[in-house]
Amino acid sequence: MSDLEIDRLSKRYGKLQVLTDCNLMAEGGSVVTLLGPSGCGKTTLLRSIAGFVEPDAGRVMVGGRDISMLPPNRRDVAYVFQNYALFPHLTVAQNVAYGLTVRRRPRAEIARRVDEALGLVALSDFGGRYPKQMSGGQQQRVAIARALVLEPQVLLLDEPFNALDAQLRLTMQVELRKLIDRIGITSIFVTHDQAEAMILSDKVAVMHGGRIEQLAPPLAIYDQPSTPFVADFIGRANIMPVQVRAGHTQTPQPVPTPRPDGPAVMIVRPENFEVVPGTATGWPGRIGFATALGATIEYEVDCGMPDALRVSMARAPGAGPLAQGTDVTLRLRSTDGAIVLAGGAAHV
Numbered sequence: 001m002s003d004l005e006i007d008r009l010s011k012r013y014g015k016l017q018v019l020t021d022c023n024l025m026a027e028g029g030s031v032v033t034l035l036g037p038s039g040c041g042k043t044t045l046l047r048s049i050a051g052f053v054e055p056d057a058g059r060v061m062v063g064g065r066d067i068s069m070l071p072p073n074r075r076d077v078a079y080v081f082q083n084y085a086l087f088p089h090l091t092v093a094q095n096v097a098y099g100l101t102v103r104r105r106p107r108a109e110i111a112r113r114v115d116e117a118l119g120l121v122a123l124s125d126f127g128g129r130y131p132k133q134m135s136g137g138q139q140q141r142v143a144i145a146r147a148l149v150l151e152p153q154v155l156l157l158d159e160p161f162n163a164l165d166a167q168l169r170l171t172m173q174v175e176l177r178k179l180i181d182r183i184g185i186t187s188i189f190v191t192h193d194q195a196e197a198m199i200l201s202d203k204v205a206v207m208h209g210g211r212i213e214q215l216a217p218p219l220a221i222y223d224q225p226s227t228p229f230v231a232d233f234i235g236r237a238n239i240m241p242v243q244v245r246a247g248h249t250q251t252p253q254p255v256p257t258p259r260p261d262g263p264a265v266m267i268v269r270p271e272n273f274e275v276v277p278g279t280a281t282g283w284p285g286r287i288g289f290a291t292a293l294g295a296t297i298e299y300e301v302d303c304g305m306p307d308a309l310r311v312s313m314a315r316a317p318g319a320g321p322l323a324q325g326t327d328v329t330l331r332l333r334s335t336d337g338a339i340v341l342a343g344g345a346a347h348v
């Protein structure tokens with residue numbers, strides 16, 4: 001159960017700065033997810049931990065030991081690839097045994113550890129099969145067993161569920177989280193799927209343009225995003241320019257904030273707005289789009305801002321949405337739930 005620490009890691013390819021001053025701490029036995037849009041540097045950071053990429057600056061420490069200078073096979077970390085990378089001509093057991101075989105472990109030890117690893121991923125009876133005789137989810141479990149058999153200090157997983165359909169993906173996410181809890185291995189997981197990050201992670205590192213913009217537990221990121229980009233990437237967000245004066249936003253419902261006077265950005269989650277017909281205290285607007293999704297009703301309300309404001313309200317049994325074109329007022333359910341950040345939303 002070793003801690004993993006990344007200290008001011010940077011990497012550039014030619015003129016392209018791919019990682020800038022990345023800091024990250026994963027406590028022993030916890031799962032940290034690297035989450036961000038395509039090209040933000042997630043895989044490069046993961047590969048730097050594994051030793052497949054040589055950073056220009058910074059350190060990687062496992063259990064307090066600096067492993068930055070070690071080759072990949074001496075780092076005590078295991079890597080699960082997106083496409084499983086199983087050897088088709090080897091059986092499941094031989095695939096799982098591979099890393100131990102090249103390390104020339106005694107045969108009896110290999111047999112015991114392969115049995116244990118297959119047991120961990122609930123594939124004890126499948127050792128004699130070939131990869132092509134297994135489903136996608138089973139092949140992914142073989143790939144995970146092949147990593148775990150090495151008993152690494154750190155498990156690195158690069159979008160391991162990409163090839164699976166939505167239902168199986170969800171099952172595998174839950175299974176993987178339970179497995180990691182059971183064996184208590186520090187794990188770093190790459191995904192661009194925010195729901196996956198919420199399910200799997202103790203902490204999420206939201207990456208943007210080669211930087212880690214926020215590192216925090218998933219709900220803390222949802223409730224207290226540190227930048228408009230993070231707010232928009234995790235869940236849905238209404239992002240509104242506002243003015244702050246004397247500790248409050250100058251908005252129809254003033255929101256208290258410690259920010260100094262001047263321009264700021266207010267973030268309101270769609271479920272923190274409610275639509276009330278007619279005029280009241282709040283943002284006056286007109287319903288531009290309404291749809292009932294079963295459990296919720298979703299509105300887009302034109303309040304004279306560049307973007308319509310989005311609202312998500314619980315649907316009472318039998319109730320339908322208000323008609324498009326209805327004049328309404330948007331109200332905050334909770335001023336505490338509105339987030340006020342420093343001004344200059346240009347980087348959203």
Ligand SMILES: Nc1ncnc2c1ncn2[C@@H]1O[C@H](COP(=O)(O)OP(=O)(O)OP(=O)(O)O)[C@@H](O)[C@H]1O
Nearest residue numbers: 013016018036037038039040041042043044045192
């Ligand atoms: N070996 C390389 N040489 C040059 N540029 C590279 C190399 N590897 C990655 N890059 C560039 O670095 C940037 C980050 O790539 P990376 O694969 O880390 O992103 P990512 O966040 O994992 O993206 P995705 O979600 O699409 O896999 C991209 O612009 C990519 O083109």
